[in-house]
Amino acid sequence: xxAKDYEMERxxxxxxxxxxxxxxxxxxxxxxxxxxxxxxxxxxxxLRRREGINQTALADILEIEAITMGRHIxxxxxxxxxxxxxxxxxxxxxxxxxxxxxxxxxAEMEKIAVWNRDTAMSDFTPAESERFxxxxxxxxxxxxxxxxxxxxxxxxxxxxxxxAAGGRHG
Numbered sequence: 001x002x003a004k005d006y007e008m009e010r011x012x013x014x015x016x017x018x019x020x021x022x023x024x025x026x027x028x029x030x031x032x033x034x035x036x037x038x039x040x041x042x043x044x045x046x047l048r049r050r051e052g053i054n055q056t057a058l059a060d061i062l063e064i065e066a067i068t069m070g071r072h073i074x075x076x077x078x079x080x081x082x083x084x085x086x087x088x089x090x091x092x093x094x095x096x097x098x099x100x101x102x103x104x105x106x107a108e109m110e111k112i113a114v115w116n117r118d119t120a121m122s123d124f125t126p127a128e129s130e131r132f133x134x135x136x137x138x139x140x141x142x143x144x145x146x147x148x149x150x151x152x153x154x155x156x157x158x159x160x161x162x163x164a165a166g167g168r169h170g
Contacts, residue, residue, distance in 0.1 A: 012139075023116055030112040034105055035079070041109055043072050044081065047096055048106055054093050055084075081105060 001009075008014060024038065031041050046061055047053065053061075059069035073096065076082035081102035087093035098106070121129050 019120070023120060026116050026119070027112055030115070031109065034108055036105070036109070039072050040076060040079075040081075043069075043076060044098070044102065044106060045109065047082065047098060051097050052095050054087065054095055058096060076102075 027041070028038055031038075036044075042062060043058070046058060050058070050061075055069050055073060056066050059066045062069070064072075073082055073084065077084065079101075080099055083097050083099055084094040085097055087095050121132070124132065
């Protein structure tokens with residue numbers, strides 16, 4: 001193996017993407033038997049944690065367009081797994097809720113997730129598993145913090161540019 005191949009194989013970003021892709025692929029295979037596409041199970045999984053959220057906010061979390069989210073919700077409604085309820089404070093907004101019929105599907109999804117995780121970490125001790133999860137949480141927190149700082153820096157640069165442009169034309 002060349003030095004470049006070795007570096008690529010040990011690249012944090014590539015490794016995380018590869019592991020994520022492989023775990024999604026295994027989950028997809030099992031979830032398909034339940035009538036779930038990846039899009040459906042992603043929406044159900046996120047909605048489970050945030051019942052009552054509106055479609056736009058859920059689309060933002062899943063990083064998809066609002067119109068795409070609307071189509072996903074339409075399909076989930078057809079399965080009677082999700083229902084839209086009007087927002088009591090804004091009649092233009094629909095809040096999303098899981099139905100009782102979704103609960104067995106969610107329970108099966110949880111079983112698939114545990115099976116998938118247990119397989120991926122089969123030769124880890126419990127302590128190694130906890131440490132690994134803790135390390136991933138640290139990586140996530142560090143990355144979130146860096147994104148926040150970069151967004152603040154970008155906003156400062158934009159503000160400086162706006163002031164400079166206003167000064168030249170004012």
